Amino acid sequence: MTEMTPPYIPYLDLKPLNDRFAQEDLLSFKEIHASGRFIGGEYVDRFEKEFSVYCGTSHCIGTGNGLDALTIILKAEVALGNLPQNASILVPAHTYIATFLSVIHAGMRPVPVDVEELTLTANVLRKVTLEYDAIIVVDIYGKLVDDEVYAFAKDNSLPIYCDTAQSHGATNKLGERSGNLARASAFSFYPTKNLGGIGDAGAITTNDFELANMCRKVANYGRESRFVNNIIGVNSRLDPLQAAFLSNRLPMLDADNTRRIEIATYYYQHINNVKVKLLPSDFLNNCVSHVFPVYVANRKVFMDYLDHIGIGTSVHYEIPPHQQAAFKELNHLSFPVTEELHRTEVSLPCHPLLSKEDVEFIVKAVNAY
Numbered sequence: 480m481t482e483m484t485p486p487y488i489p490y491l492d493l494k495p496l497n498d499r500f501a502q503e504d505l506l507s508f509k510e511i512h513a514s515g516r517f518i519g520g521e522y523v524d525r526f527e528k529e530f531s532v533y534c535g536t537s538h539c540i541g542t543g544n545g546l547d548a549l550t551i552i553l554k555a556e557v558a559l560g561n562l563p564q565n566a567s568i569l570v571p572a573h574t575y576i577a578t579f580l581s582v583i584h585a586g587m588r589p590v591p592v593d594v595e596e597l598t599l600t601a602n603v604l605r606k607v608t609l610e611y612d613a614i615i616v617v618d619i620y621g622k623l624v625d626d627e628v629y630a631f632a633k634d635n636s637l638p639i640y641c642d643t644a645q646s647h648g649a650t651n652k653l654g655e656r657s658g659n660l661a662r663a664s665a666f667s668f669y670p671t672k673n674l675g676g677i678g679d680a681g682a683i684t685t686n687d688f689e690l691a692n693m694c695r696k697v698a699n700y701g702r703e704s705r706f707v708n709n710i711i712g713v714n715s716r717l718d719p720l721q722a723a724f725l726s727n728r729l730p731m732l733d734a735d736n737t738r739r740i741e742i743a744t745y746y747y748q749h750i751n752n753v754k755v756k757l758l759p760s761d762f763l764n765n766c767v768s769h770v771f772p773v774y775v776a777n778r779k780v781f782m783d784y785l786d787h788i789g790i791g792t793s794v795h796y797e798i799p800p801h802q803q804a805a806f807k808e809l810n811h812l813s814f815p816v817t818e819e820l821h822r823t824e825v826s827l828p829c830h831p832l833l834s835k836e837d838v839e840f841i842v843k844a845v846n847a848y
């Protein structure tokens with residue numbers, strides 16, 4: 480008798496995740512089609528309201544994507560006179576390239592600094608001797624940046640912005656949500672995110688009325704009124720279809736995050752292979768496990784092994800931004816922690832539709848490596 484092979488477990492399969500909302504999405508599509516209003520309008524207003532309530536902020540401004548959301552925040556701060564045109568912005572070396580690109584697109588200079596383990600911490604910030612005007616922190620893999628980092632920025636009167644592209648719904652120990660911790664935060668709703676659309680979408684959250692208005696203006700051609708444009712803006716609007724799709728998904732976000740956290744916790748409790756390193760377990764504090772990273776010396780062998788057994792994996796990320804050919808002027812820099820993390824990281828499946836059996840199977844396979 481042949482043993483039953485379990486079906487392949489992909490790293491992430493967006494189809495079943497989105498099938499859960501197919502009926503509602505079709506209805507939204509029909510409604511928008513029938514309304515004849517295809518830019519802005521009630522679906523965008525509704526999602527912006529819902530998401531600001533969810534995050535606990537006074538304002539939410541929809542954008543075309545997460546990169547634009549970050550860039551628009553920086554441009555709006557310049558327009559308000561809160562940052563110099565050519566500001567130097569401290570960024571963690573360990574992030575997705577979009578964080579760096581937003582600074583460059585805003586006409587500013589990224590000042591990357593190495594991380595401690597994974598995130599930019601107050602310790603790292605205390606040691607930085609370079610000059611900078613503001614900080615962008617990143618809730619990488621869904622883990623909120625430490626409260627101490629915000630305290631450091633406050634104590635030093637430094638504006639701090641958060642790249643919340645990976646941390647929708649994460650809460651700190653006071654129960655405050657991602658998006659409500661920095662002066663302004665930038666979300667991506669790229670389909671793979673914990674809250675993802677079925678196309679590109681993004682949003683800015685802030686509690687600052689003036690900044691919110693300026694972000695809205697920058698995002699809409701720098702438009703003061705219909706025929707008057709008094710600053711250089713961009714066109715980056717949240718599409719009504721994506722807004723409606725996101726409204727359909729938002730009520731599920733907390734339950735999805737809970738399941739991600741359960742899976743991540745199970746991994747921490749049961750993975751016990753010395754060849755597969757995990758981050759310290761406090762990684763799971765204030766974290767919605769957007770990505771579950773493990774660190775393996777020869778990752779290609781490990782990934783091929785899992786693939787052969789029937790488990791898909793991913794890498795976040797291979798080449799850190801400062802080593803990308805696009806940033807020649809940064810290529811001479813060296814950030815050993817970031818580089819080591821990039822060399823060895825493998826992301827295990829960690830999404831809400833993994834079954835108990837899937838997760839047990841993954842752990843067994845990882846431990847048998």
Ligand SMILES: Cc1ncc(COP(=O)(O)O)c(C=O)c1O
Nearest residue numbers: 544545546575577642644667669
């Ligand atoms: C950390 C981080 N920042 C920014 C972005 C940019 O988001 P988007 O792809 O929506 O522009 C992403 C998304 O991939 C991200 O992971």
